[in-house]
Amino acid sequence: MSPAPDSKQDRRPPYQHAADELRRDILQGRIKPGEQMPSIRELQERFGVANMTARSALNVLRDEGLIYTIHGRGSFVADHNAGGELSANYTAPAWYLANKDEKTGQAEPGEGGSDDTEAAGVAGDAGTTLAEVLTALRDEIRVLSADHQELRREVEELKAQRSKP
Known part of the structure; x- marks a missing residue:
């Protein structure tokens, strides 16, 4: 049996593909902690998706704790350690x-x-x-x-x- 073409191998929704790529950018340091994430419009253009799809991708990252959003300002990358994982042993100051x-x-x-x-x-x-x-x-x-x-x-x-x- 031959493998399916690339476009049919992964049937996940487009917002998950966008979230995966943005997550990779964050964890590999291309977008650093404290930096602002691209706007919804920029994400729409980058991934060729609709407004709500871009928002859903950011929601996934927000739910994972990789980004936070300030109303009227945008979304920003949260601090994470060098290994790319958020520290589970964090104690507040x-x-x-x-x-x-x-x-x-x-x-x-x-x-x-x-x-x-x-x-x-x-x-x-x-x-x-x-x-x-x-x-x-x-x-x-x-x-x-x-x-x-x-x-x-x-x-x-x-x-x-x-x-x-």
Whole structure:
């Protein structure tokens, strides 16, 4: 039996092919931690796919913890070690653990709320998983980004008021 042509060997959806190639770029260092990922439009052109297909590829990488997204800014490569794997033994810095609840306004464990287990996991130092910390940090970055955007709008308004005679 002869092998199928290349186009028929892999029947996975196009978003998985795009995610695989982007993952390879990240893990091989072609896109470095902290760098911005290509825009959706650039991904559409690069892979010849639709908008939602490009978004799905980024969602796969986000779910894997390889990238994070800041609303209104784009997607960025998350830190990972040289072996290409995310560290499963990550422990949040002491300053983060000490200030997390007051910064994010999350309830203490046992006080109700939907994120009790997450708050308990992140508040405990040795039991903290990388996924919990990344989720908490992503949420905190989103809040800070929204605050930053609001401050920028206020500054622009003040500048506009000053420039009016």
